Amino acid sequence: MLTATTRKGKSITLARLSKQDITQLRQTESFVCPACKSEVIIKAGNIITPHFAHVSEAECPERTGGEGEYHYQGKLLLYEWFKRQGINVLLEHYLSDIQQRPDLLIQIKNRKIAIEFQCAKVNSQTIYQRNIGYQRANIIPIWILGANLFKRKSTHHIQLNRFLTSFIHQFSRTHPTTLFFFCPEKQQFSFVQDIIFTTNHKALAKQTFTPMYDISFNHFFLKKTFSKSELFTLWNNELKSFRLGKRPNFGQERAWRTWLYEKGLHIDHLPTYIYLPIRSQYKMNVPLWIWQSRVLLDFLPRVSQHKIFHLNEVERFLQRFIKKKVDEQLIRASHNPIEEYLSVLCEFSLLKQLDDVTFVQQQSLTFYKQIEEALDGDTELLFRFMYNEGNK
Numbered sequence: 001m002l003t004a005t006t007r008k009g010k011s012i013t014l015a016r017l018s019k020q021d022i023t024q025l026r027q028t029e030s031f032v033c034p035a036c037k038s039e040v041i042i043k044a045g046n047i048i049t050p051h052f053a054h055v056s057e058a059e060c061p062e063r064t065g066g067e068g069e070y071h072y073q074g075k076l077l078l079y080e081w082f083k084r085q086g087i088n089v090l091l092e093h094y095l096s097d098i099q100q101r102p103d104l105l106i107q108i109k110n111r112k113i114a115i116e117f118q119c120a121k122v123n124s125q126t127i128y129q130r131n132i133g134y135q136r137a138n139i140i141p142i143w144i145l146g147a148n149l150f151k152r153k154s155t156h157h158i159q160l161n162r163f164l165t166s167f168i169h170q171f172s173r174t175h176p177t178t179l180f181f182f183c184p185e186k187q188q189f190s191f192v193q194d195i196i197f198t199t200n201h202k203a204l205a206k207q208t209f210t211p212m213y214d215i216s217f218n219h220f221f222l223k224k225t226f227s228k229s230e231l232f233t234l235w236n237n238e239l240k241s242f243r244l245g246k247r248p249n250f251g252q253e254r255a256w257r258t259w260l261y262e263k264g265l266h267i268d269h270l271p272t273y274i275y276l277p278i279r280s281q282y283k284m285n286v287p288l289w290i291w292q293s294r295v296l297l298d299f300l301p302r303v304s305q306h307k308i309f310h311l312n313e314v315e316r317f318l319q320r321f322i323k324k325k326v327d328e329q330l331i332r333a334s335h336n337p338i339e340e341y342l343s344v345l346c347e348f349s350l351l352k353q354l355d356d357v358t359f360v361q362q363q364s365l366t367f368y369k370q371i372e373e374a375l376d377g378d379t380e381l382l383f384r385f386m387y388n389e390g391n392k
């Protein structure tokens with residue numbers, strides 16, 4: 001930990017003191033952990049950030065083990081960054097009512113925000129509990145991930161896992177989904193926004209990299225999203241790799257293949273609508289094509305053309321593909337992936353929306369005869385959608 005208290009209750013951050021001061025303190029003062037009140041000792045040397053360590057950590061509710069240099073540096077840099085902007089900020093302030101100690105606690109007007117700089121993979125239950133605590137104390141948590149956890153695949157692609165996904169923020173319905181990263185070595189923020197899953201572990205996202213001192217905290221709330229034409233141009237490539245790419249032949253994917261095969265179908269034949277981008281895909285437990293194909297090939301034939309159907313019928317039909325519990329606690333907006341999908345199908349004129357929850361199928365589905373036709377068909381459909389149906 002960077003900050004501890006003296007026996008008299010004064011809060012001391014070693015990293016903000018000179019070497020001489022630290023040497024003097026070592027001889028004259030003793031320190032305790034603000035959380036468990038047990039003794040802590042000074043750790044300082046030439047190459048490490050001066051900090052405190054428990055003599056014995058066993059009883060501490062705020063176990064700080066696993067904090068390395070990267071984490072210390074990051075915390076201090078972020079602390080200075082907020083301070084420079086004139087923002088009221090506390091480093092490792094202990095909140096006794098919820099027994100938590102956020103890396104930084106800032107206050108803007110009467111709103112409290114806890115900033116956590118997370119550089120190590122920890123049990124997701126720990127993160128969950130912390131967020132619950134903040135919620136109880138009416139504090140907004142913002143988790144900034146260490147850039148060491150960022151897995152960039154290309155200009156527009158990132159790799160995700162369940163751990164990273166649980167840190168996706170969405171401050172309101174009109175904000176894009178966002179992941180925040182910070183690299184203390186480069187002193188740089190990376191913002192990953194408008195995250196659109198393409199497979200279980202890959203997503204399209206807007207990525208911005210900015211030196212920390214070029215921006216202020218307001219930048220955390222900027223809304224960068226893909227325009228409709230950008231998204232559908234990128235999606236054309238996704239469809240192409242969906243049709244041509246090598247795919248795993250186990251688990252969900254294998255079961256889906258078998259299901260297709262039993263229908264006498266192959267990926268080459270499937271209509272373009274089978275794999276369309278949906279922003280709230282994180283709520284589903286299977287990749288896009290698995291549940292979208294069920295809607296097109298099982299649900300729609302069941303209601304048949306020109307018969308009215310309701311959103312909740314589709315939801316009921318897809319029940320087993322919807323996550324029971326969503327890990328993404330930091331997403332404050334409620335979006336419905338199925339509703340989103342139906343409304344995209346309306347934009348493509350496959351369906352027509354009669355009111356908020358009622359739909360009717362307007363056209364029959366066409367299946368492609370072979371792969372070349374499918375690839376051309378995908379491109380044509382996406383481009384028609386982008387340019388004829390009004391651009392965002």
Ligand SMILES: [Zn+2]
Pocket residue numbers: 033034035036037038054059060061062
């Ligand atoms: Zn302690």
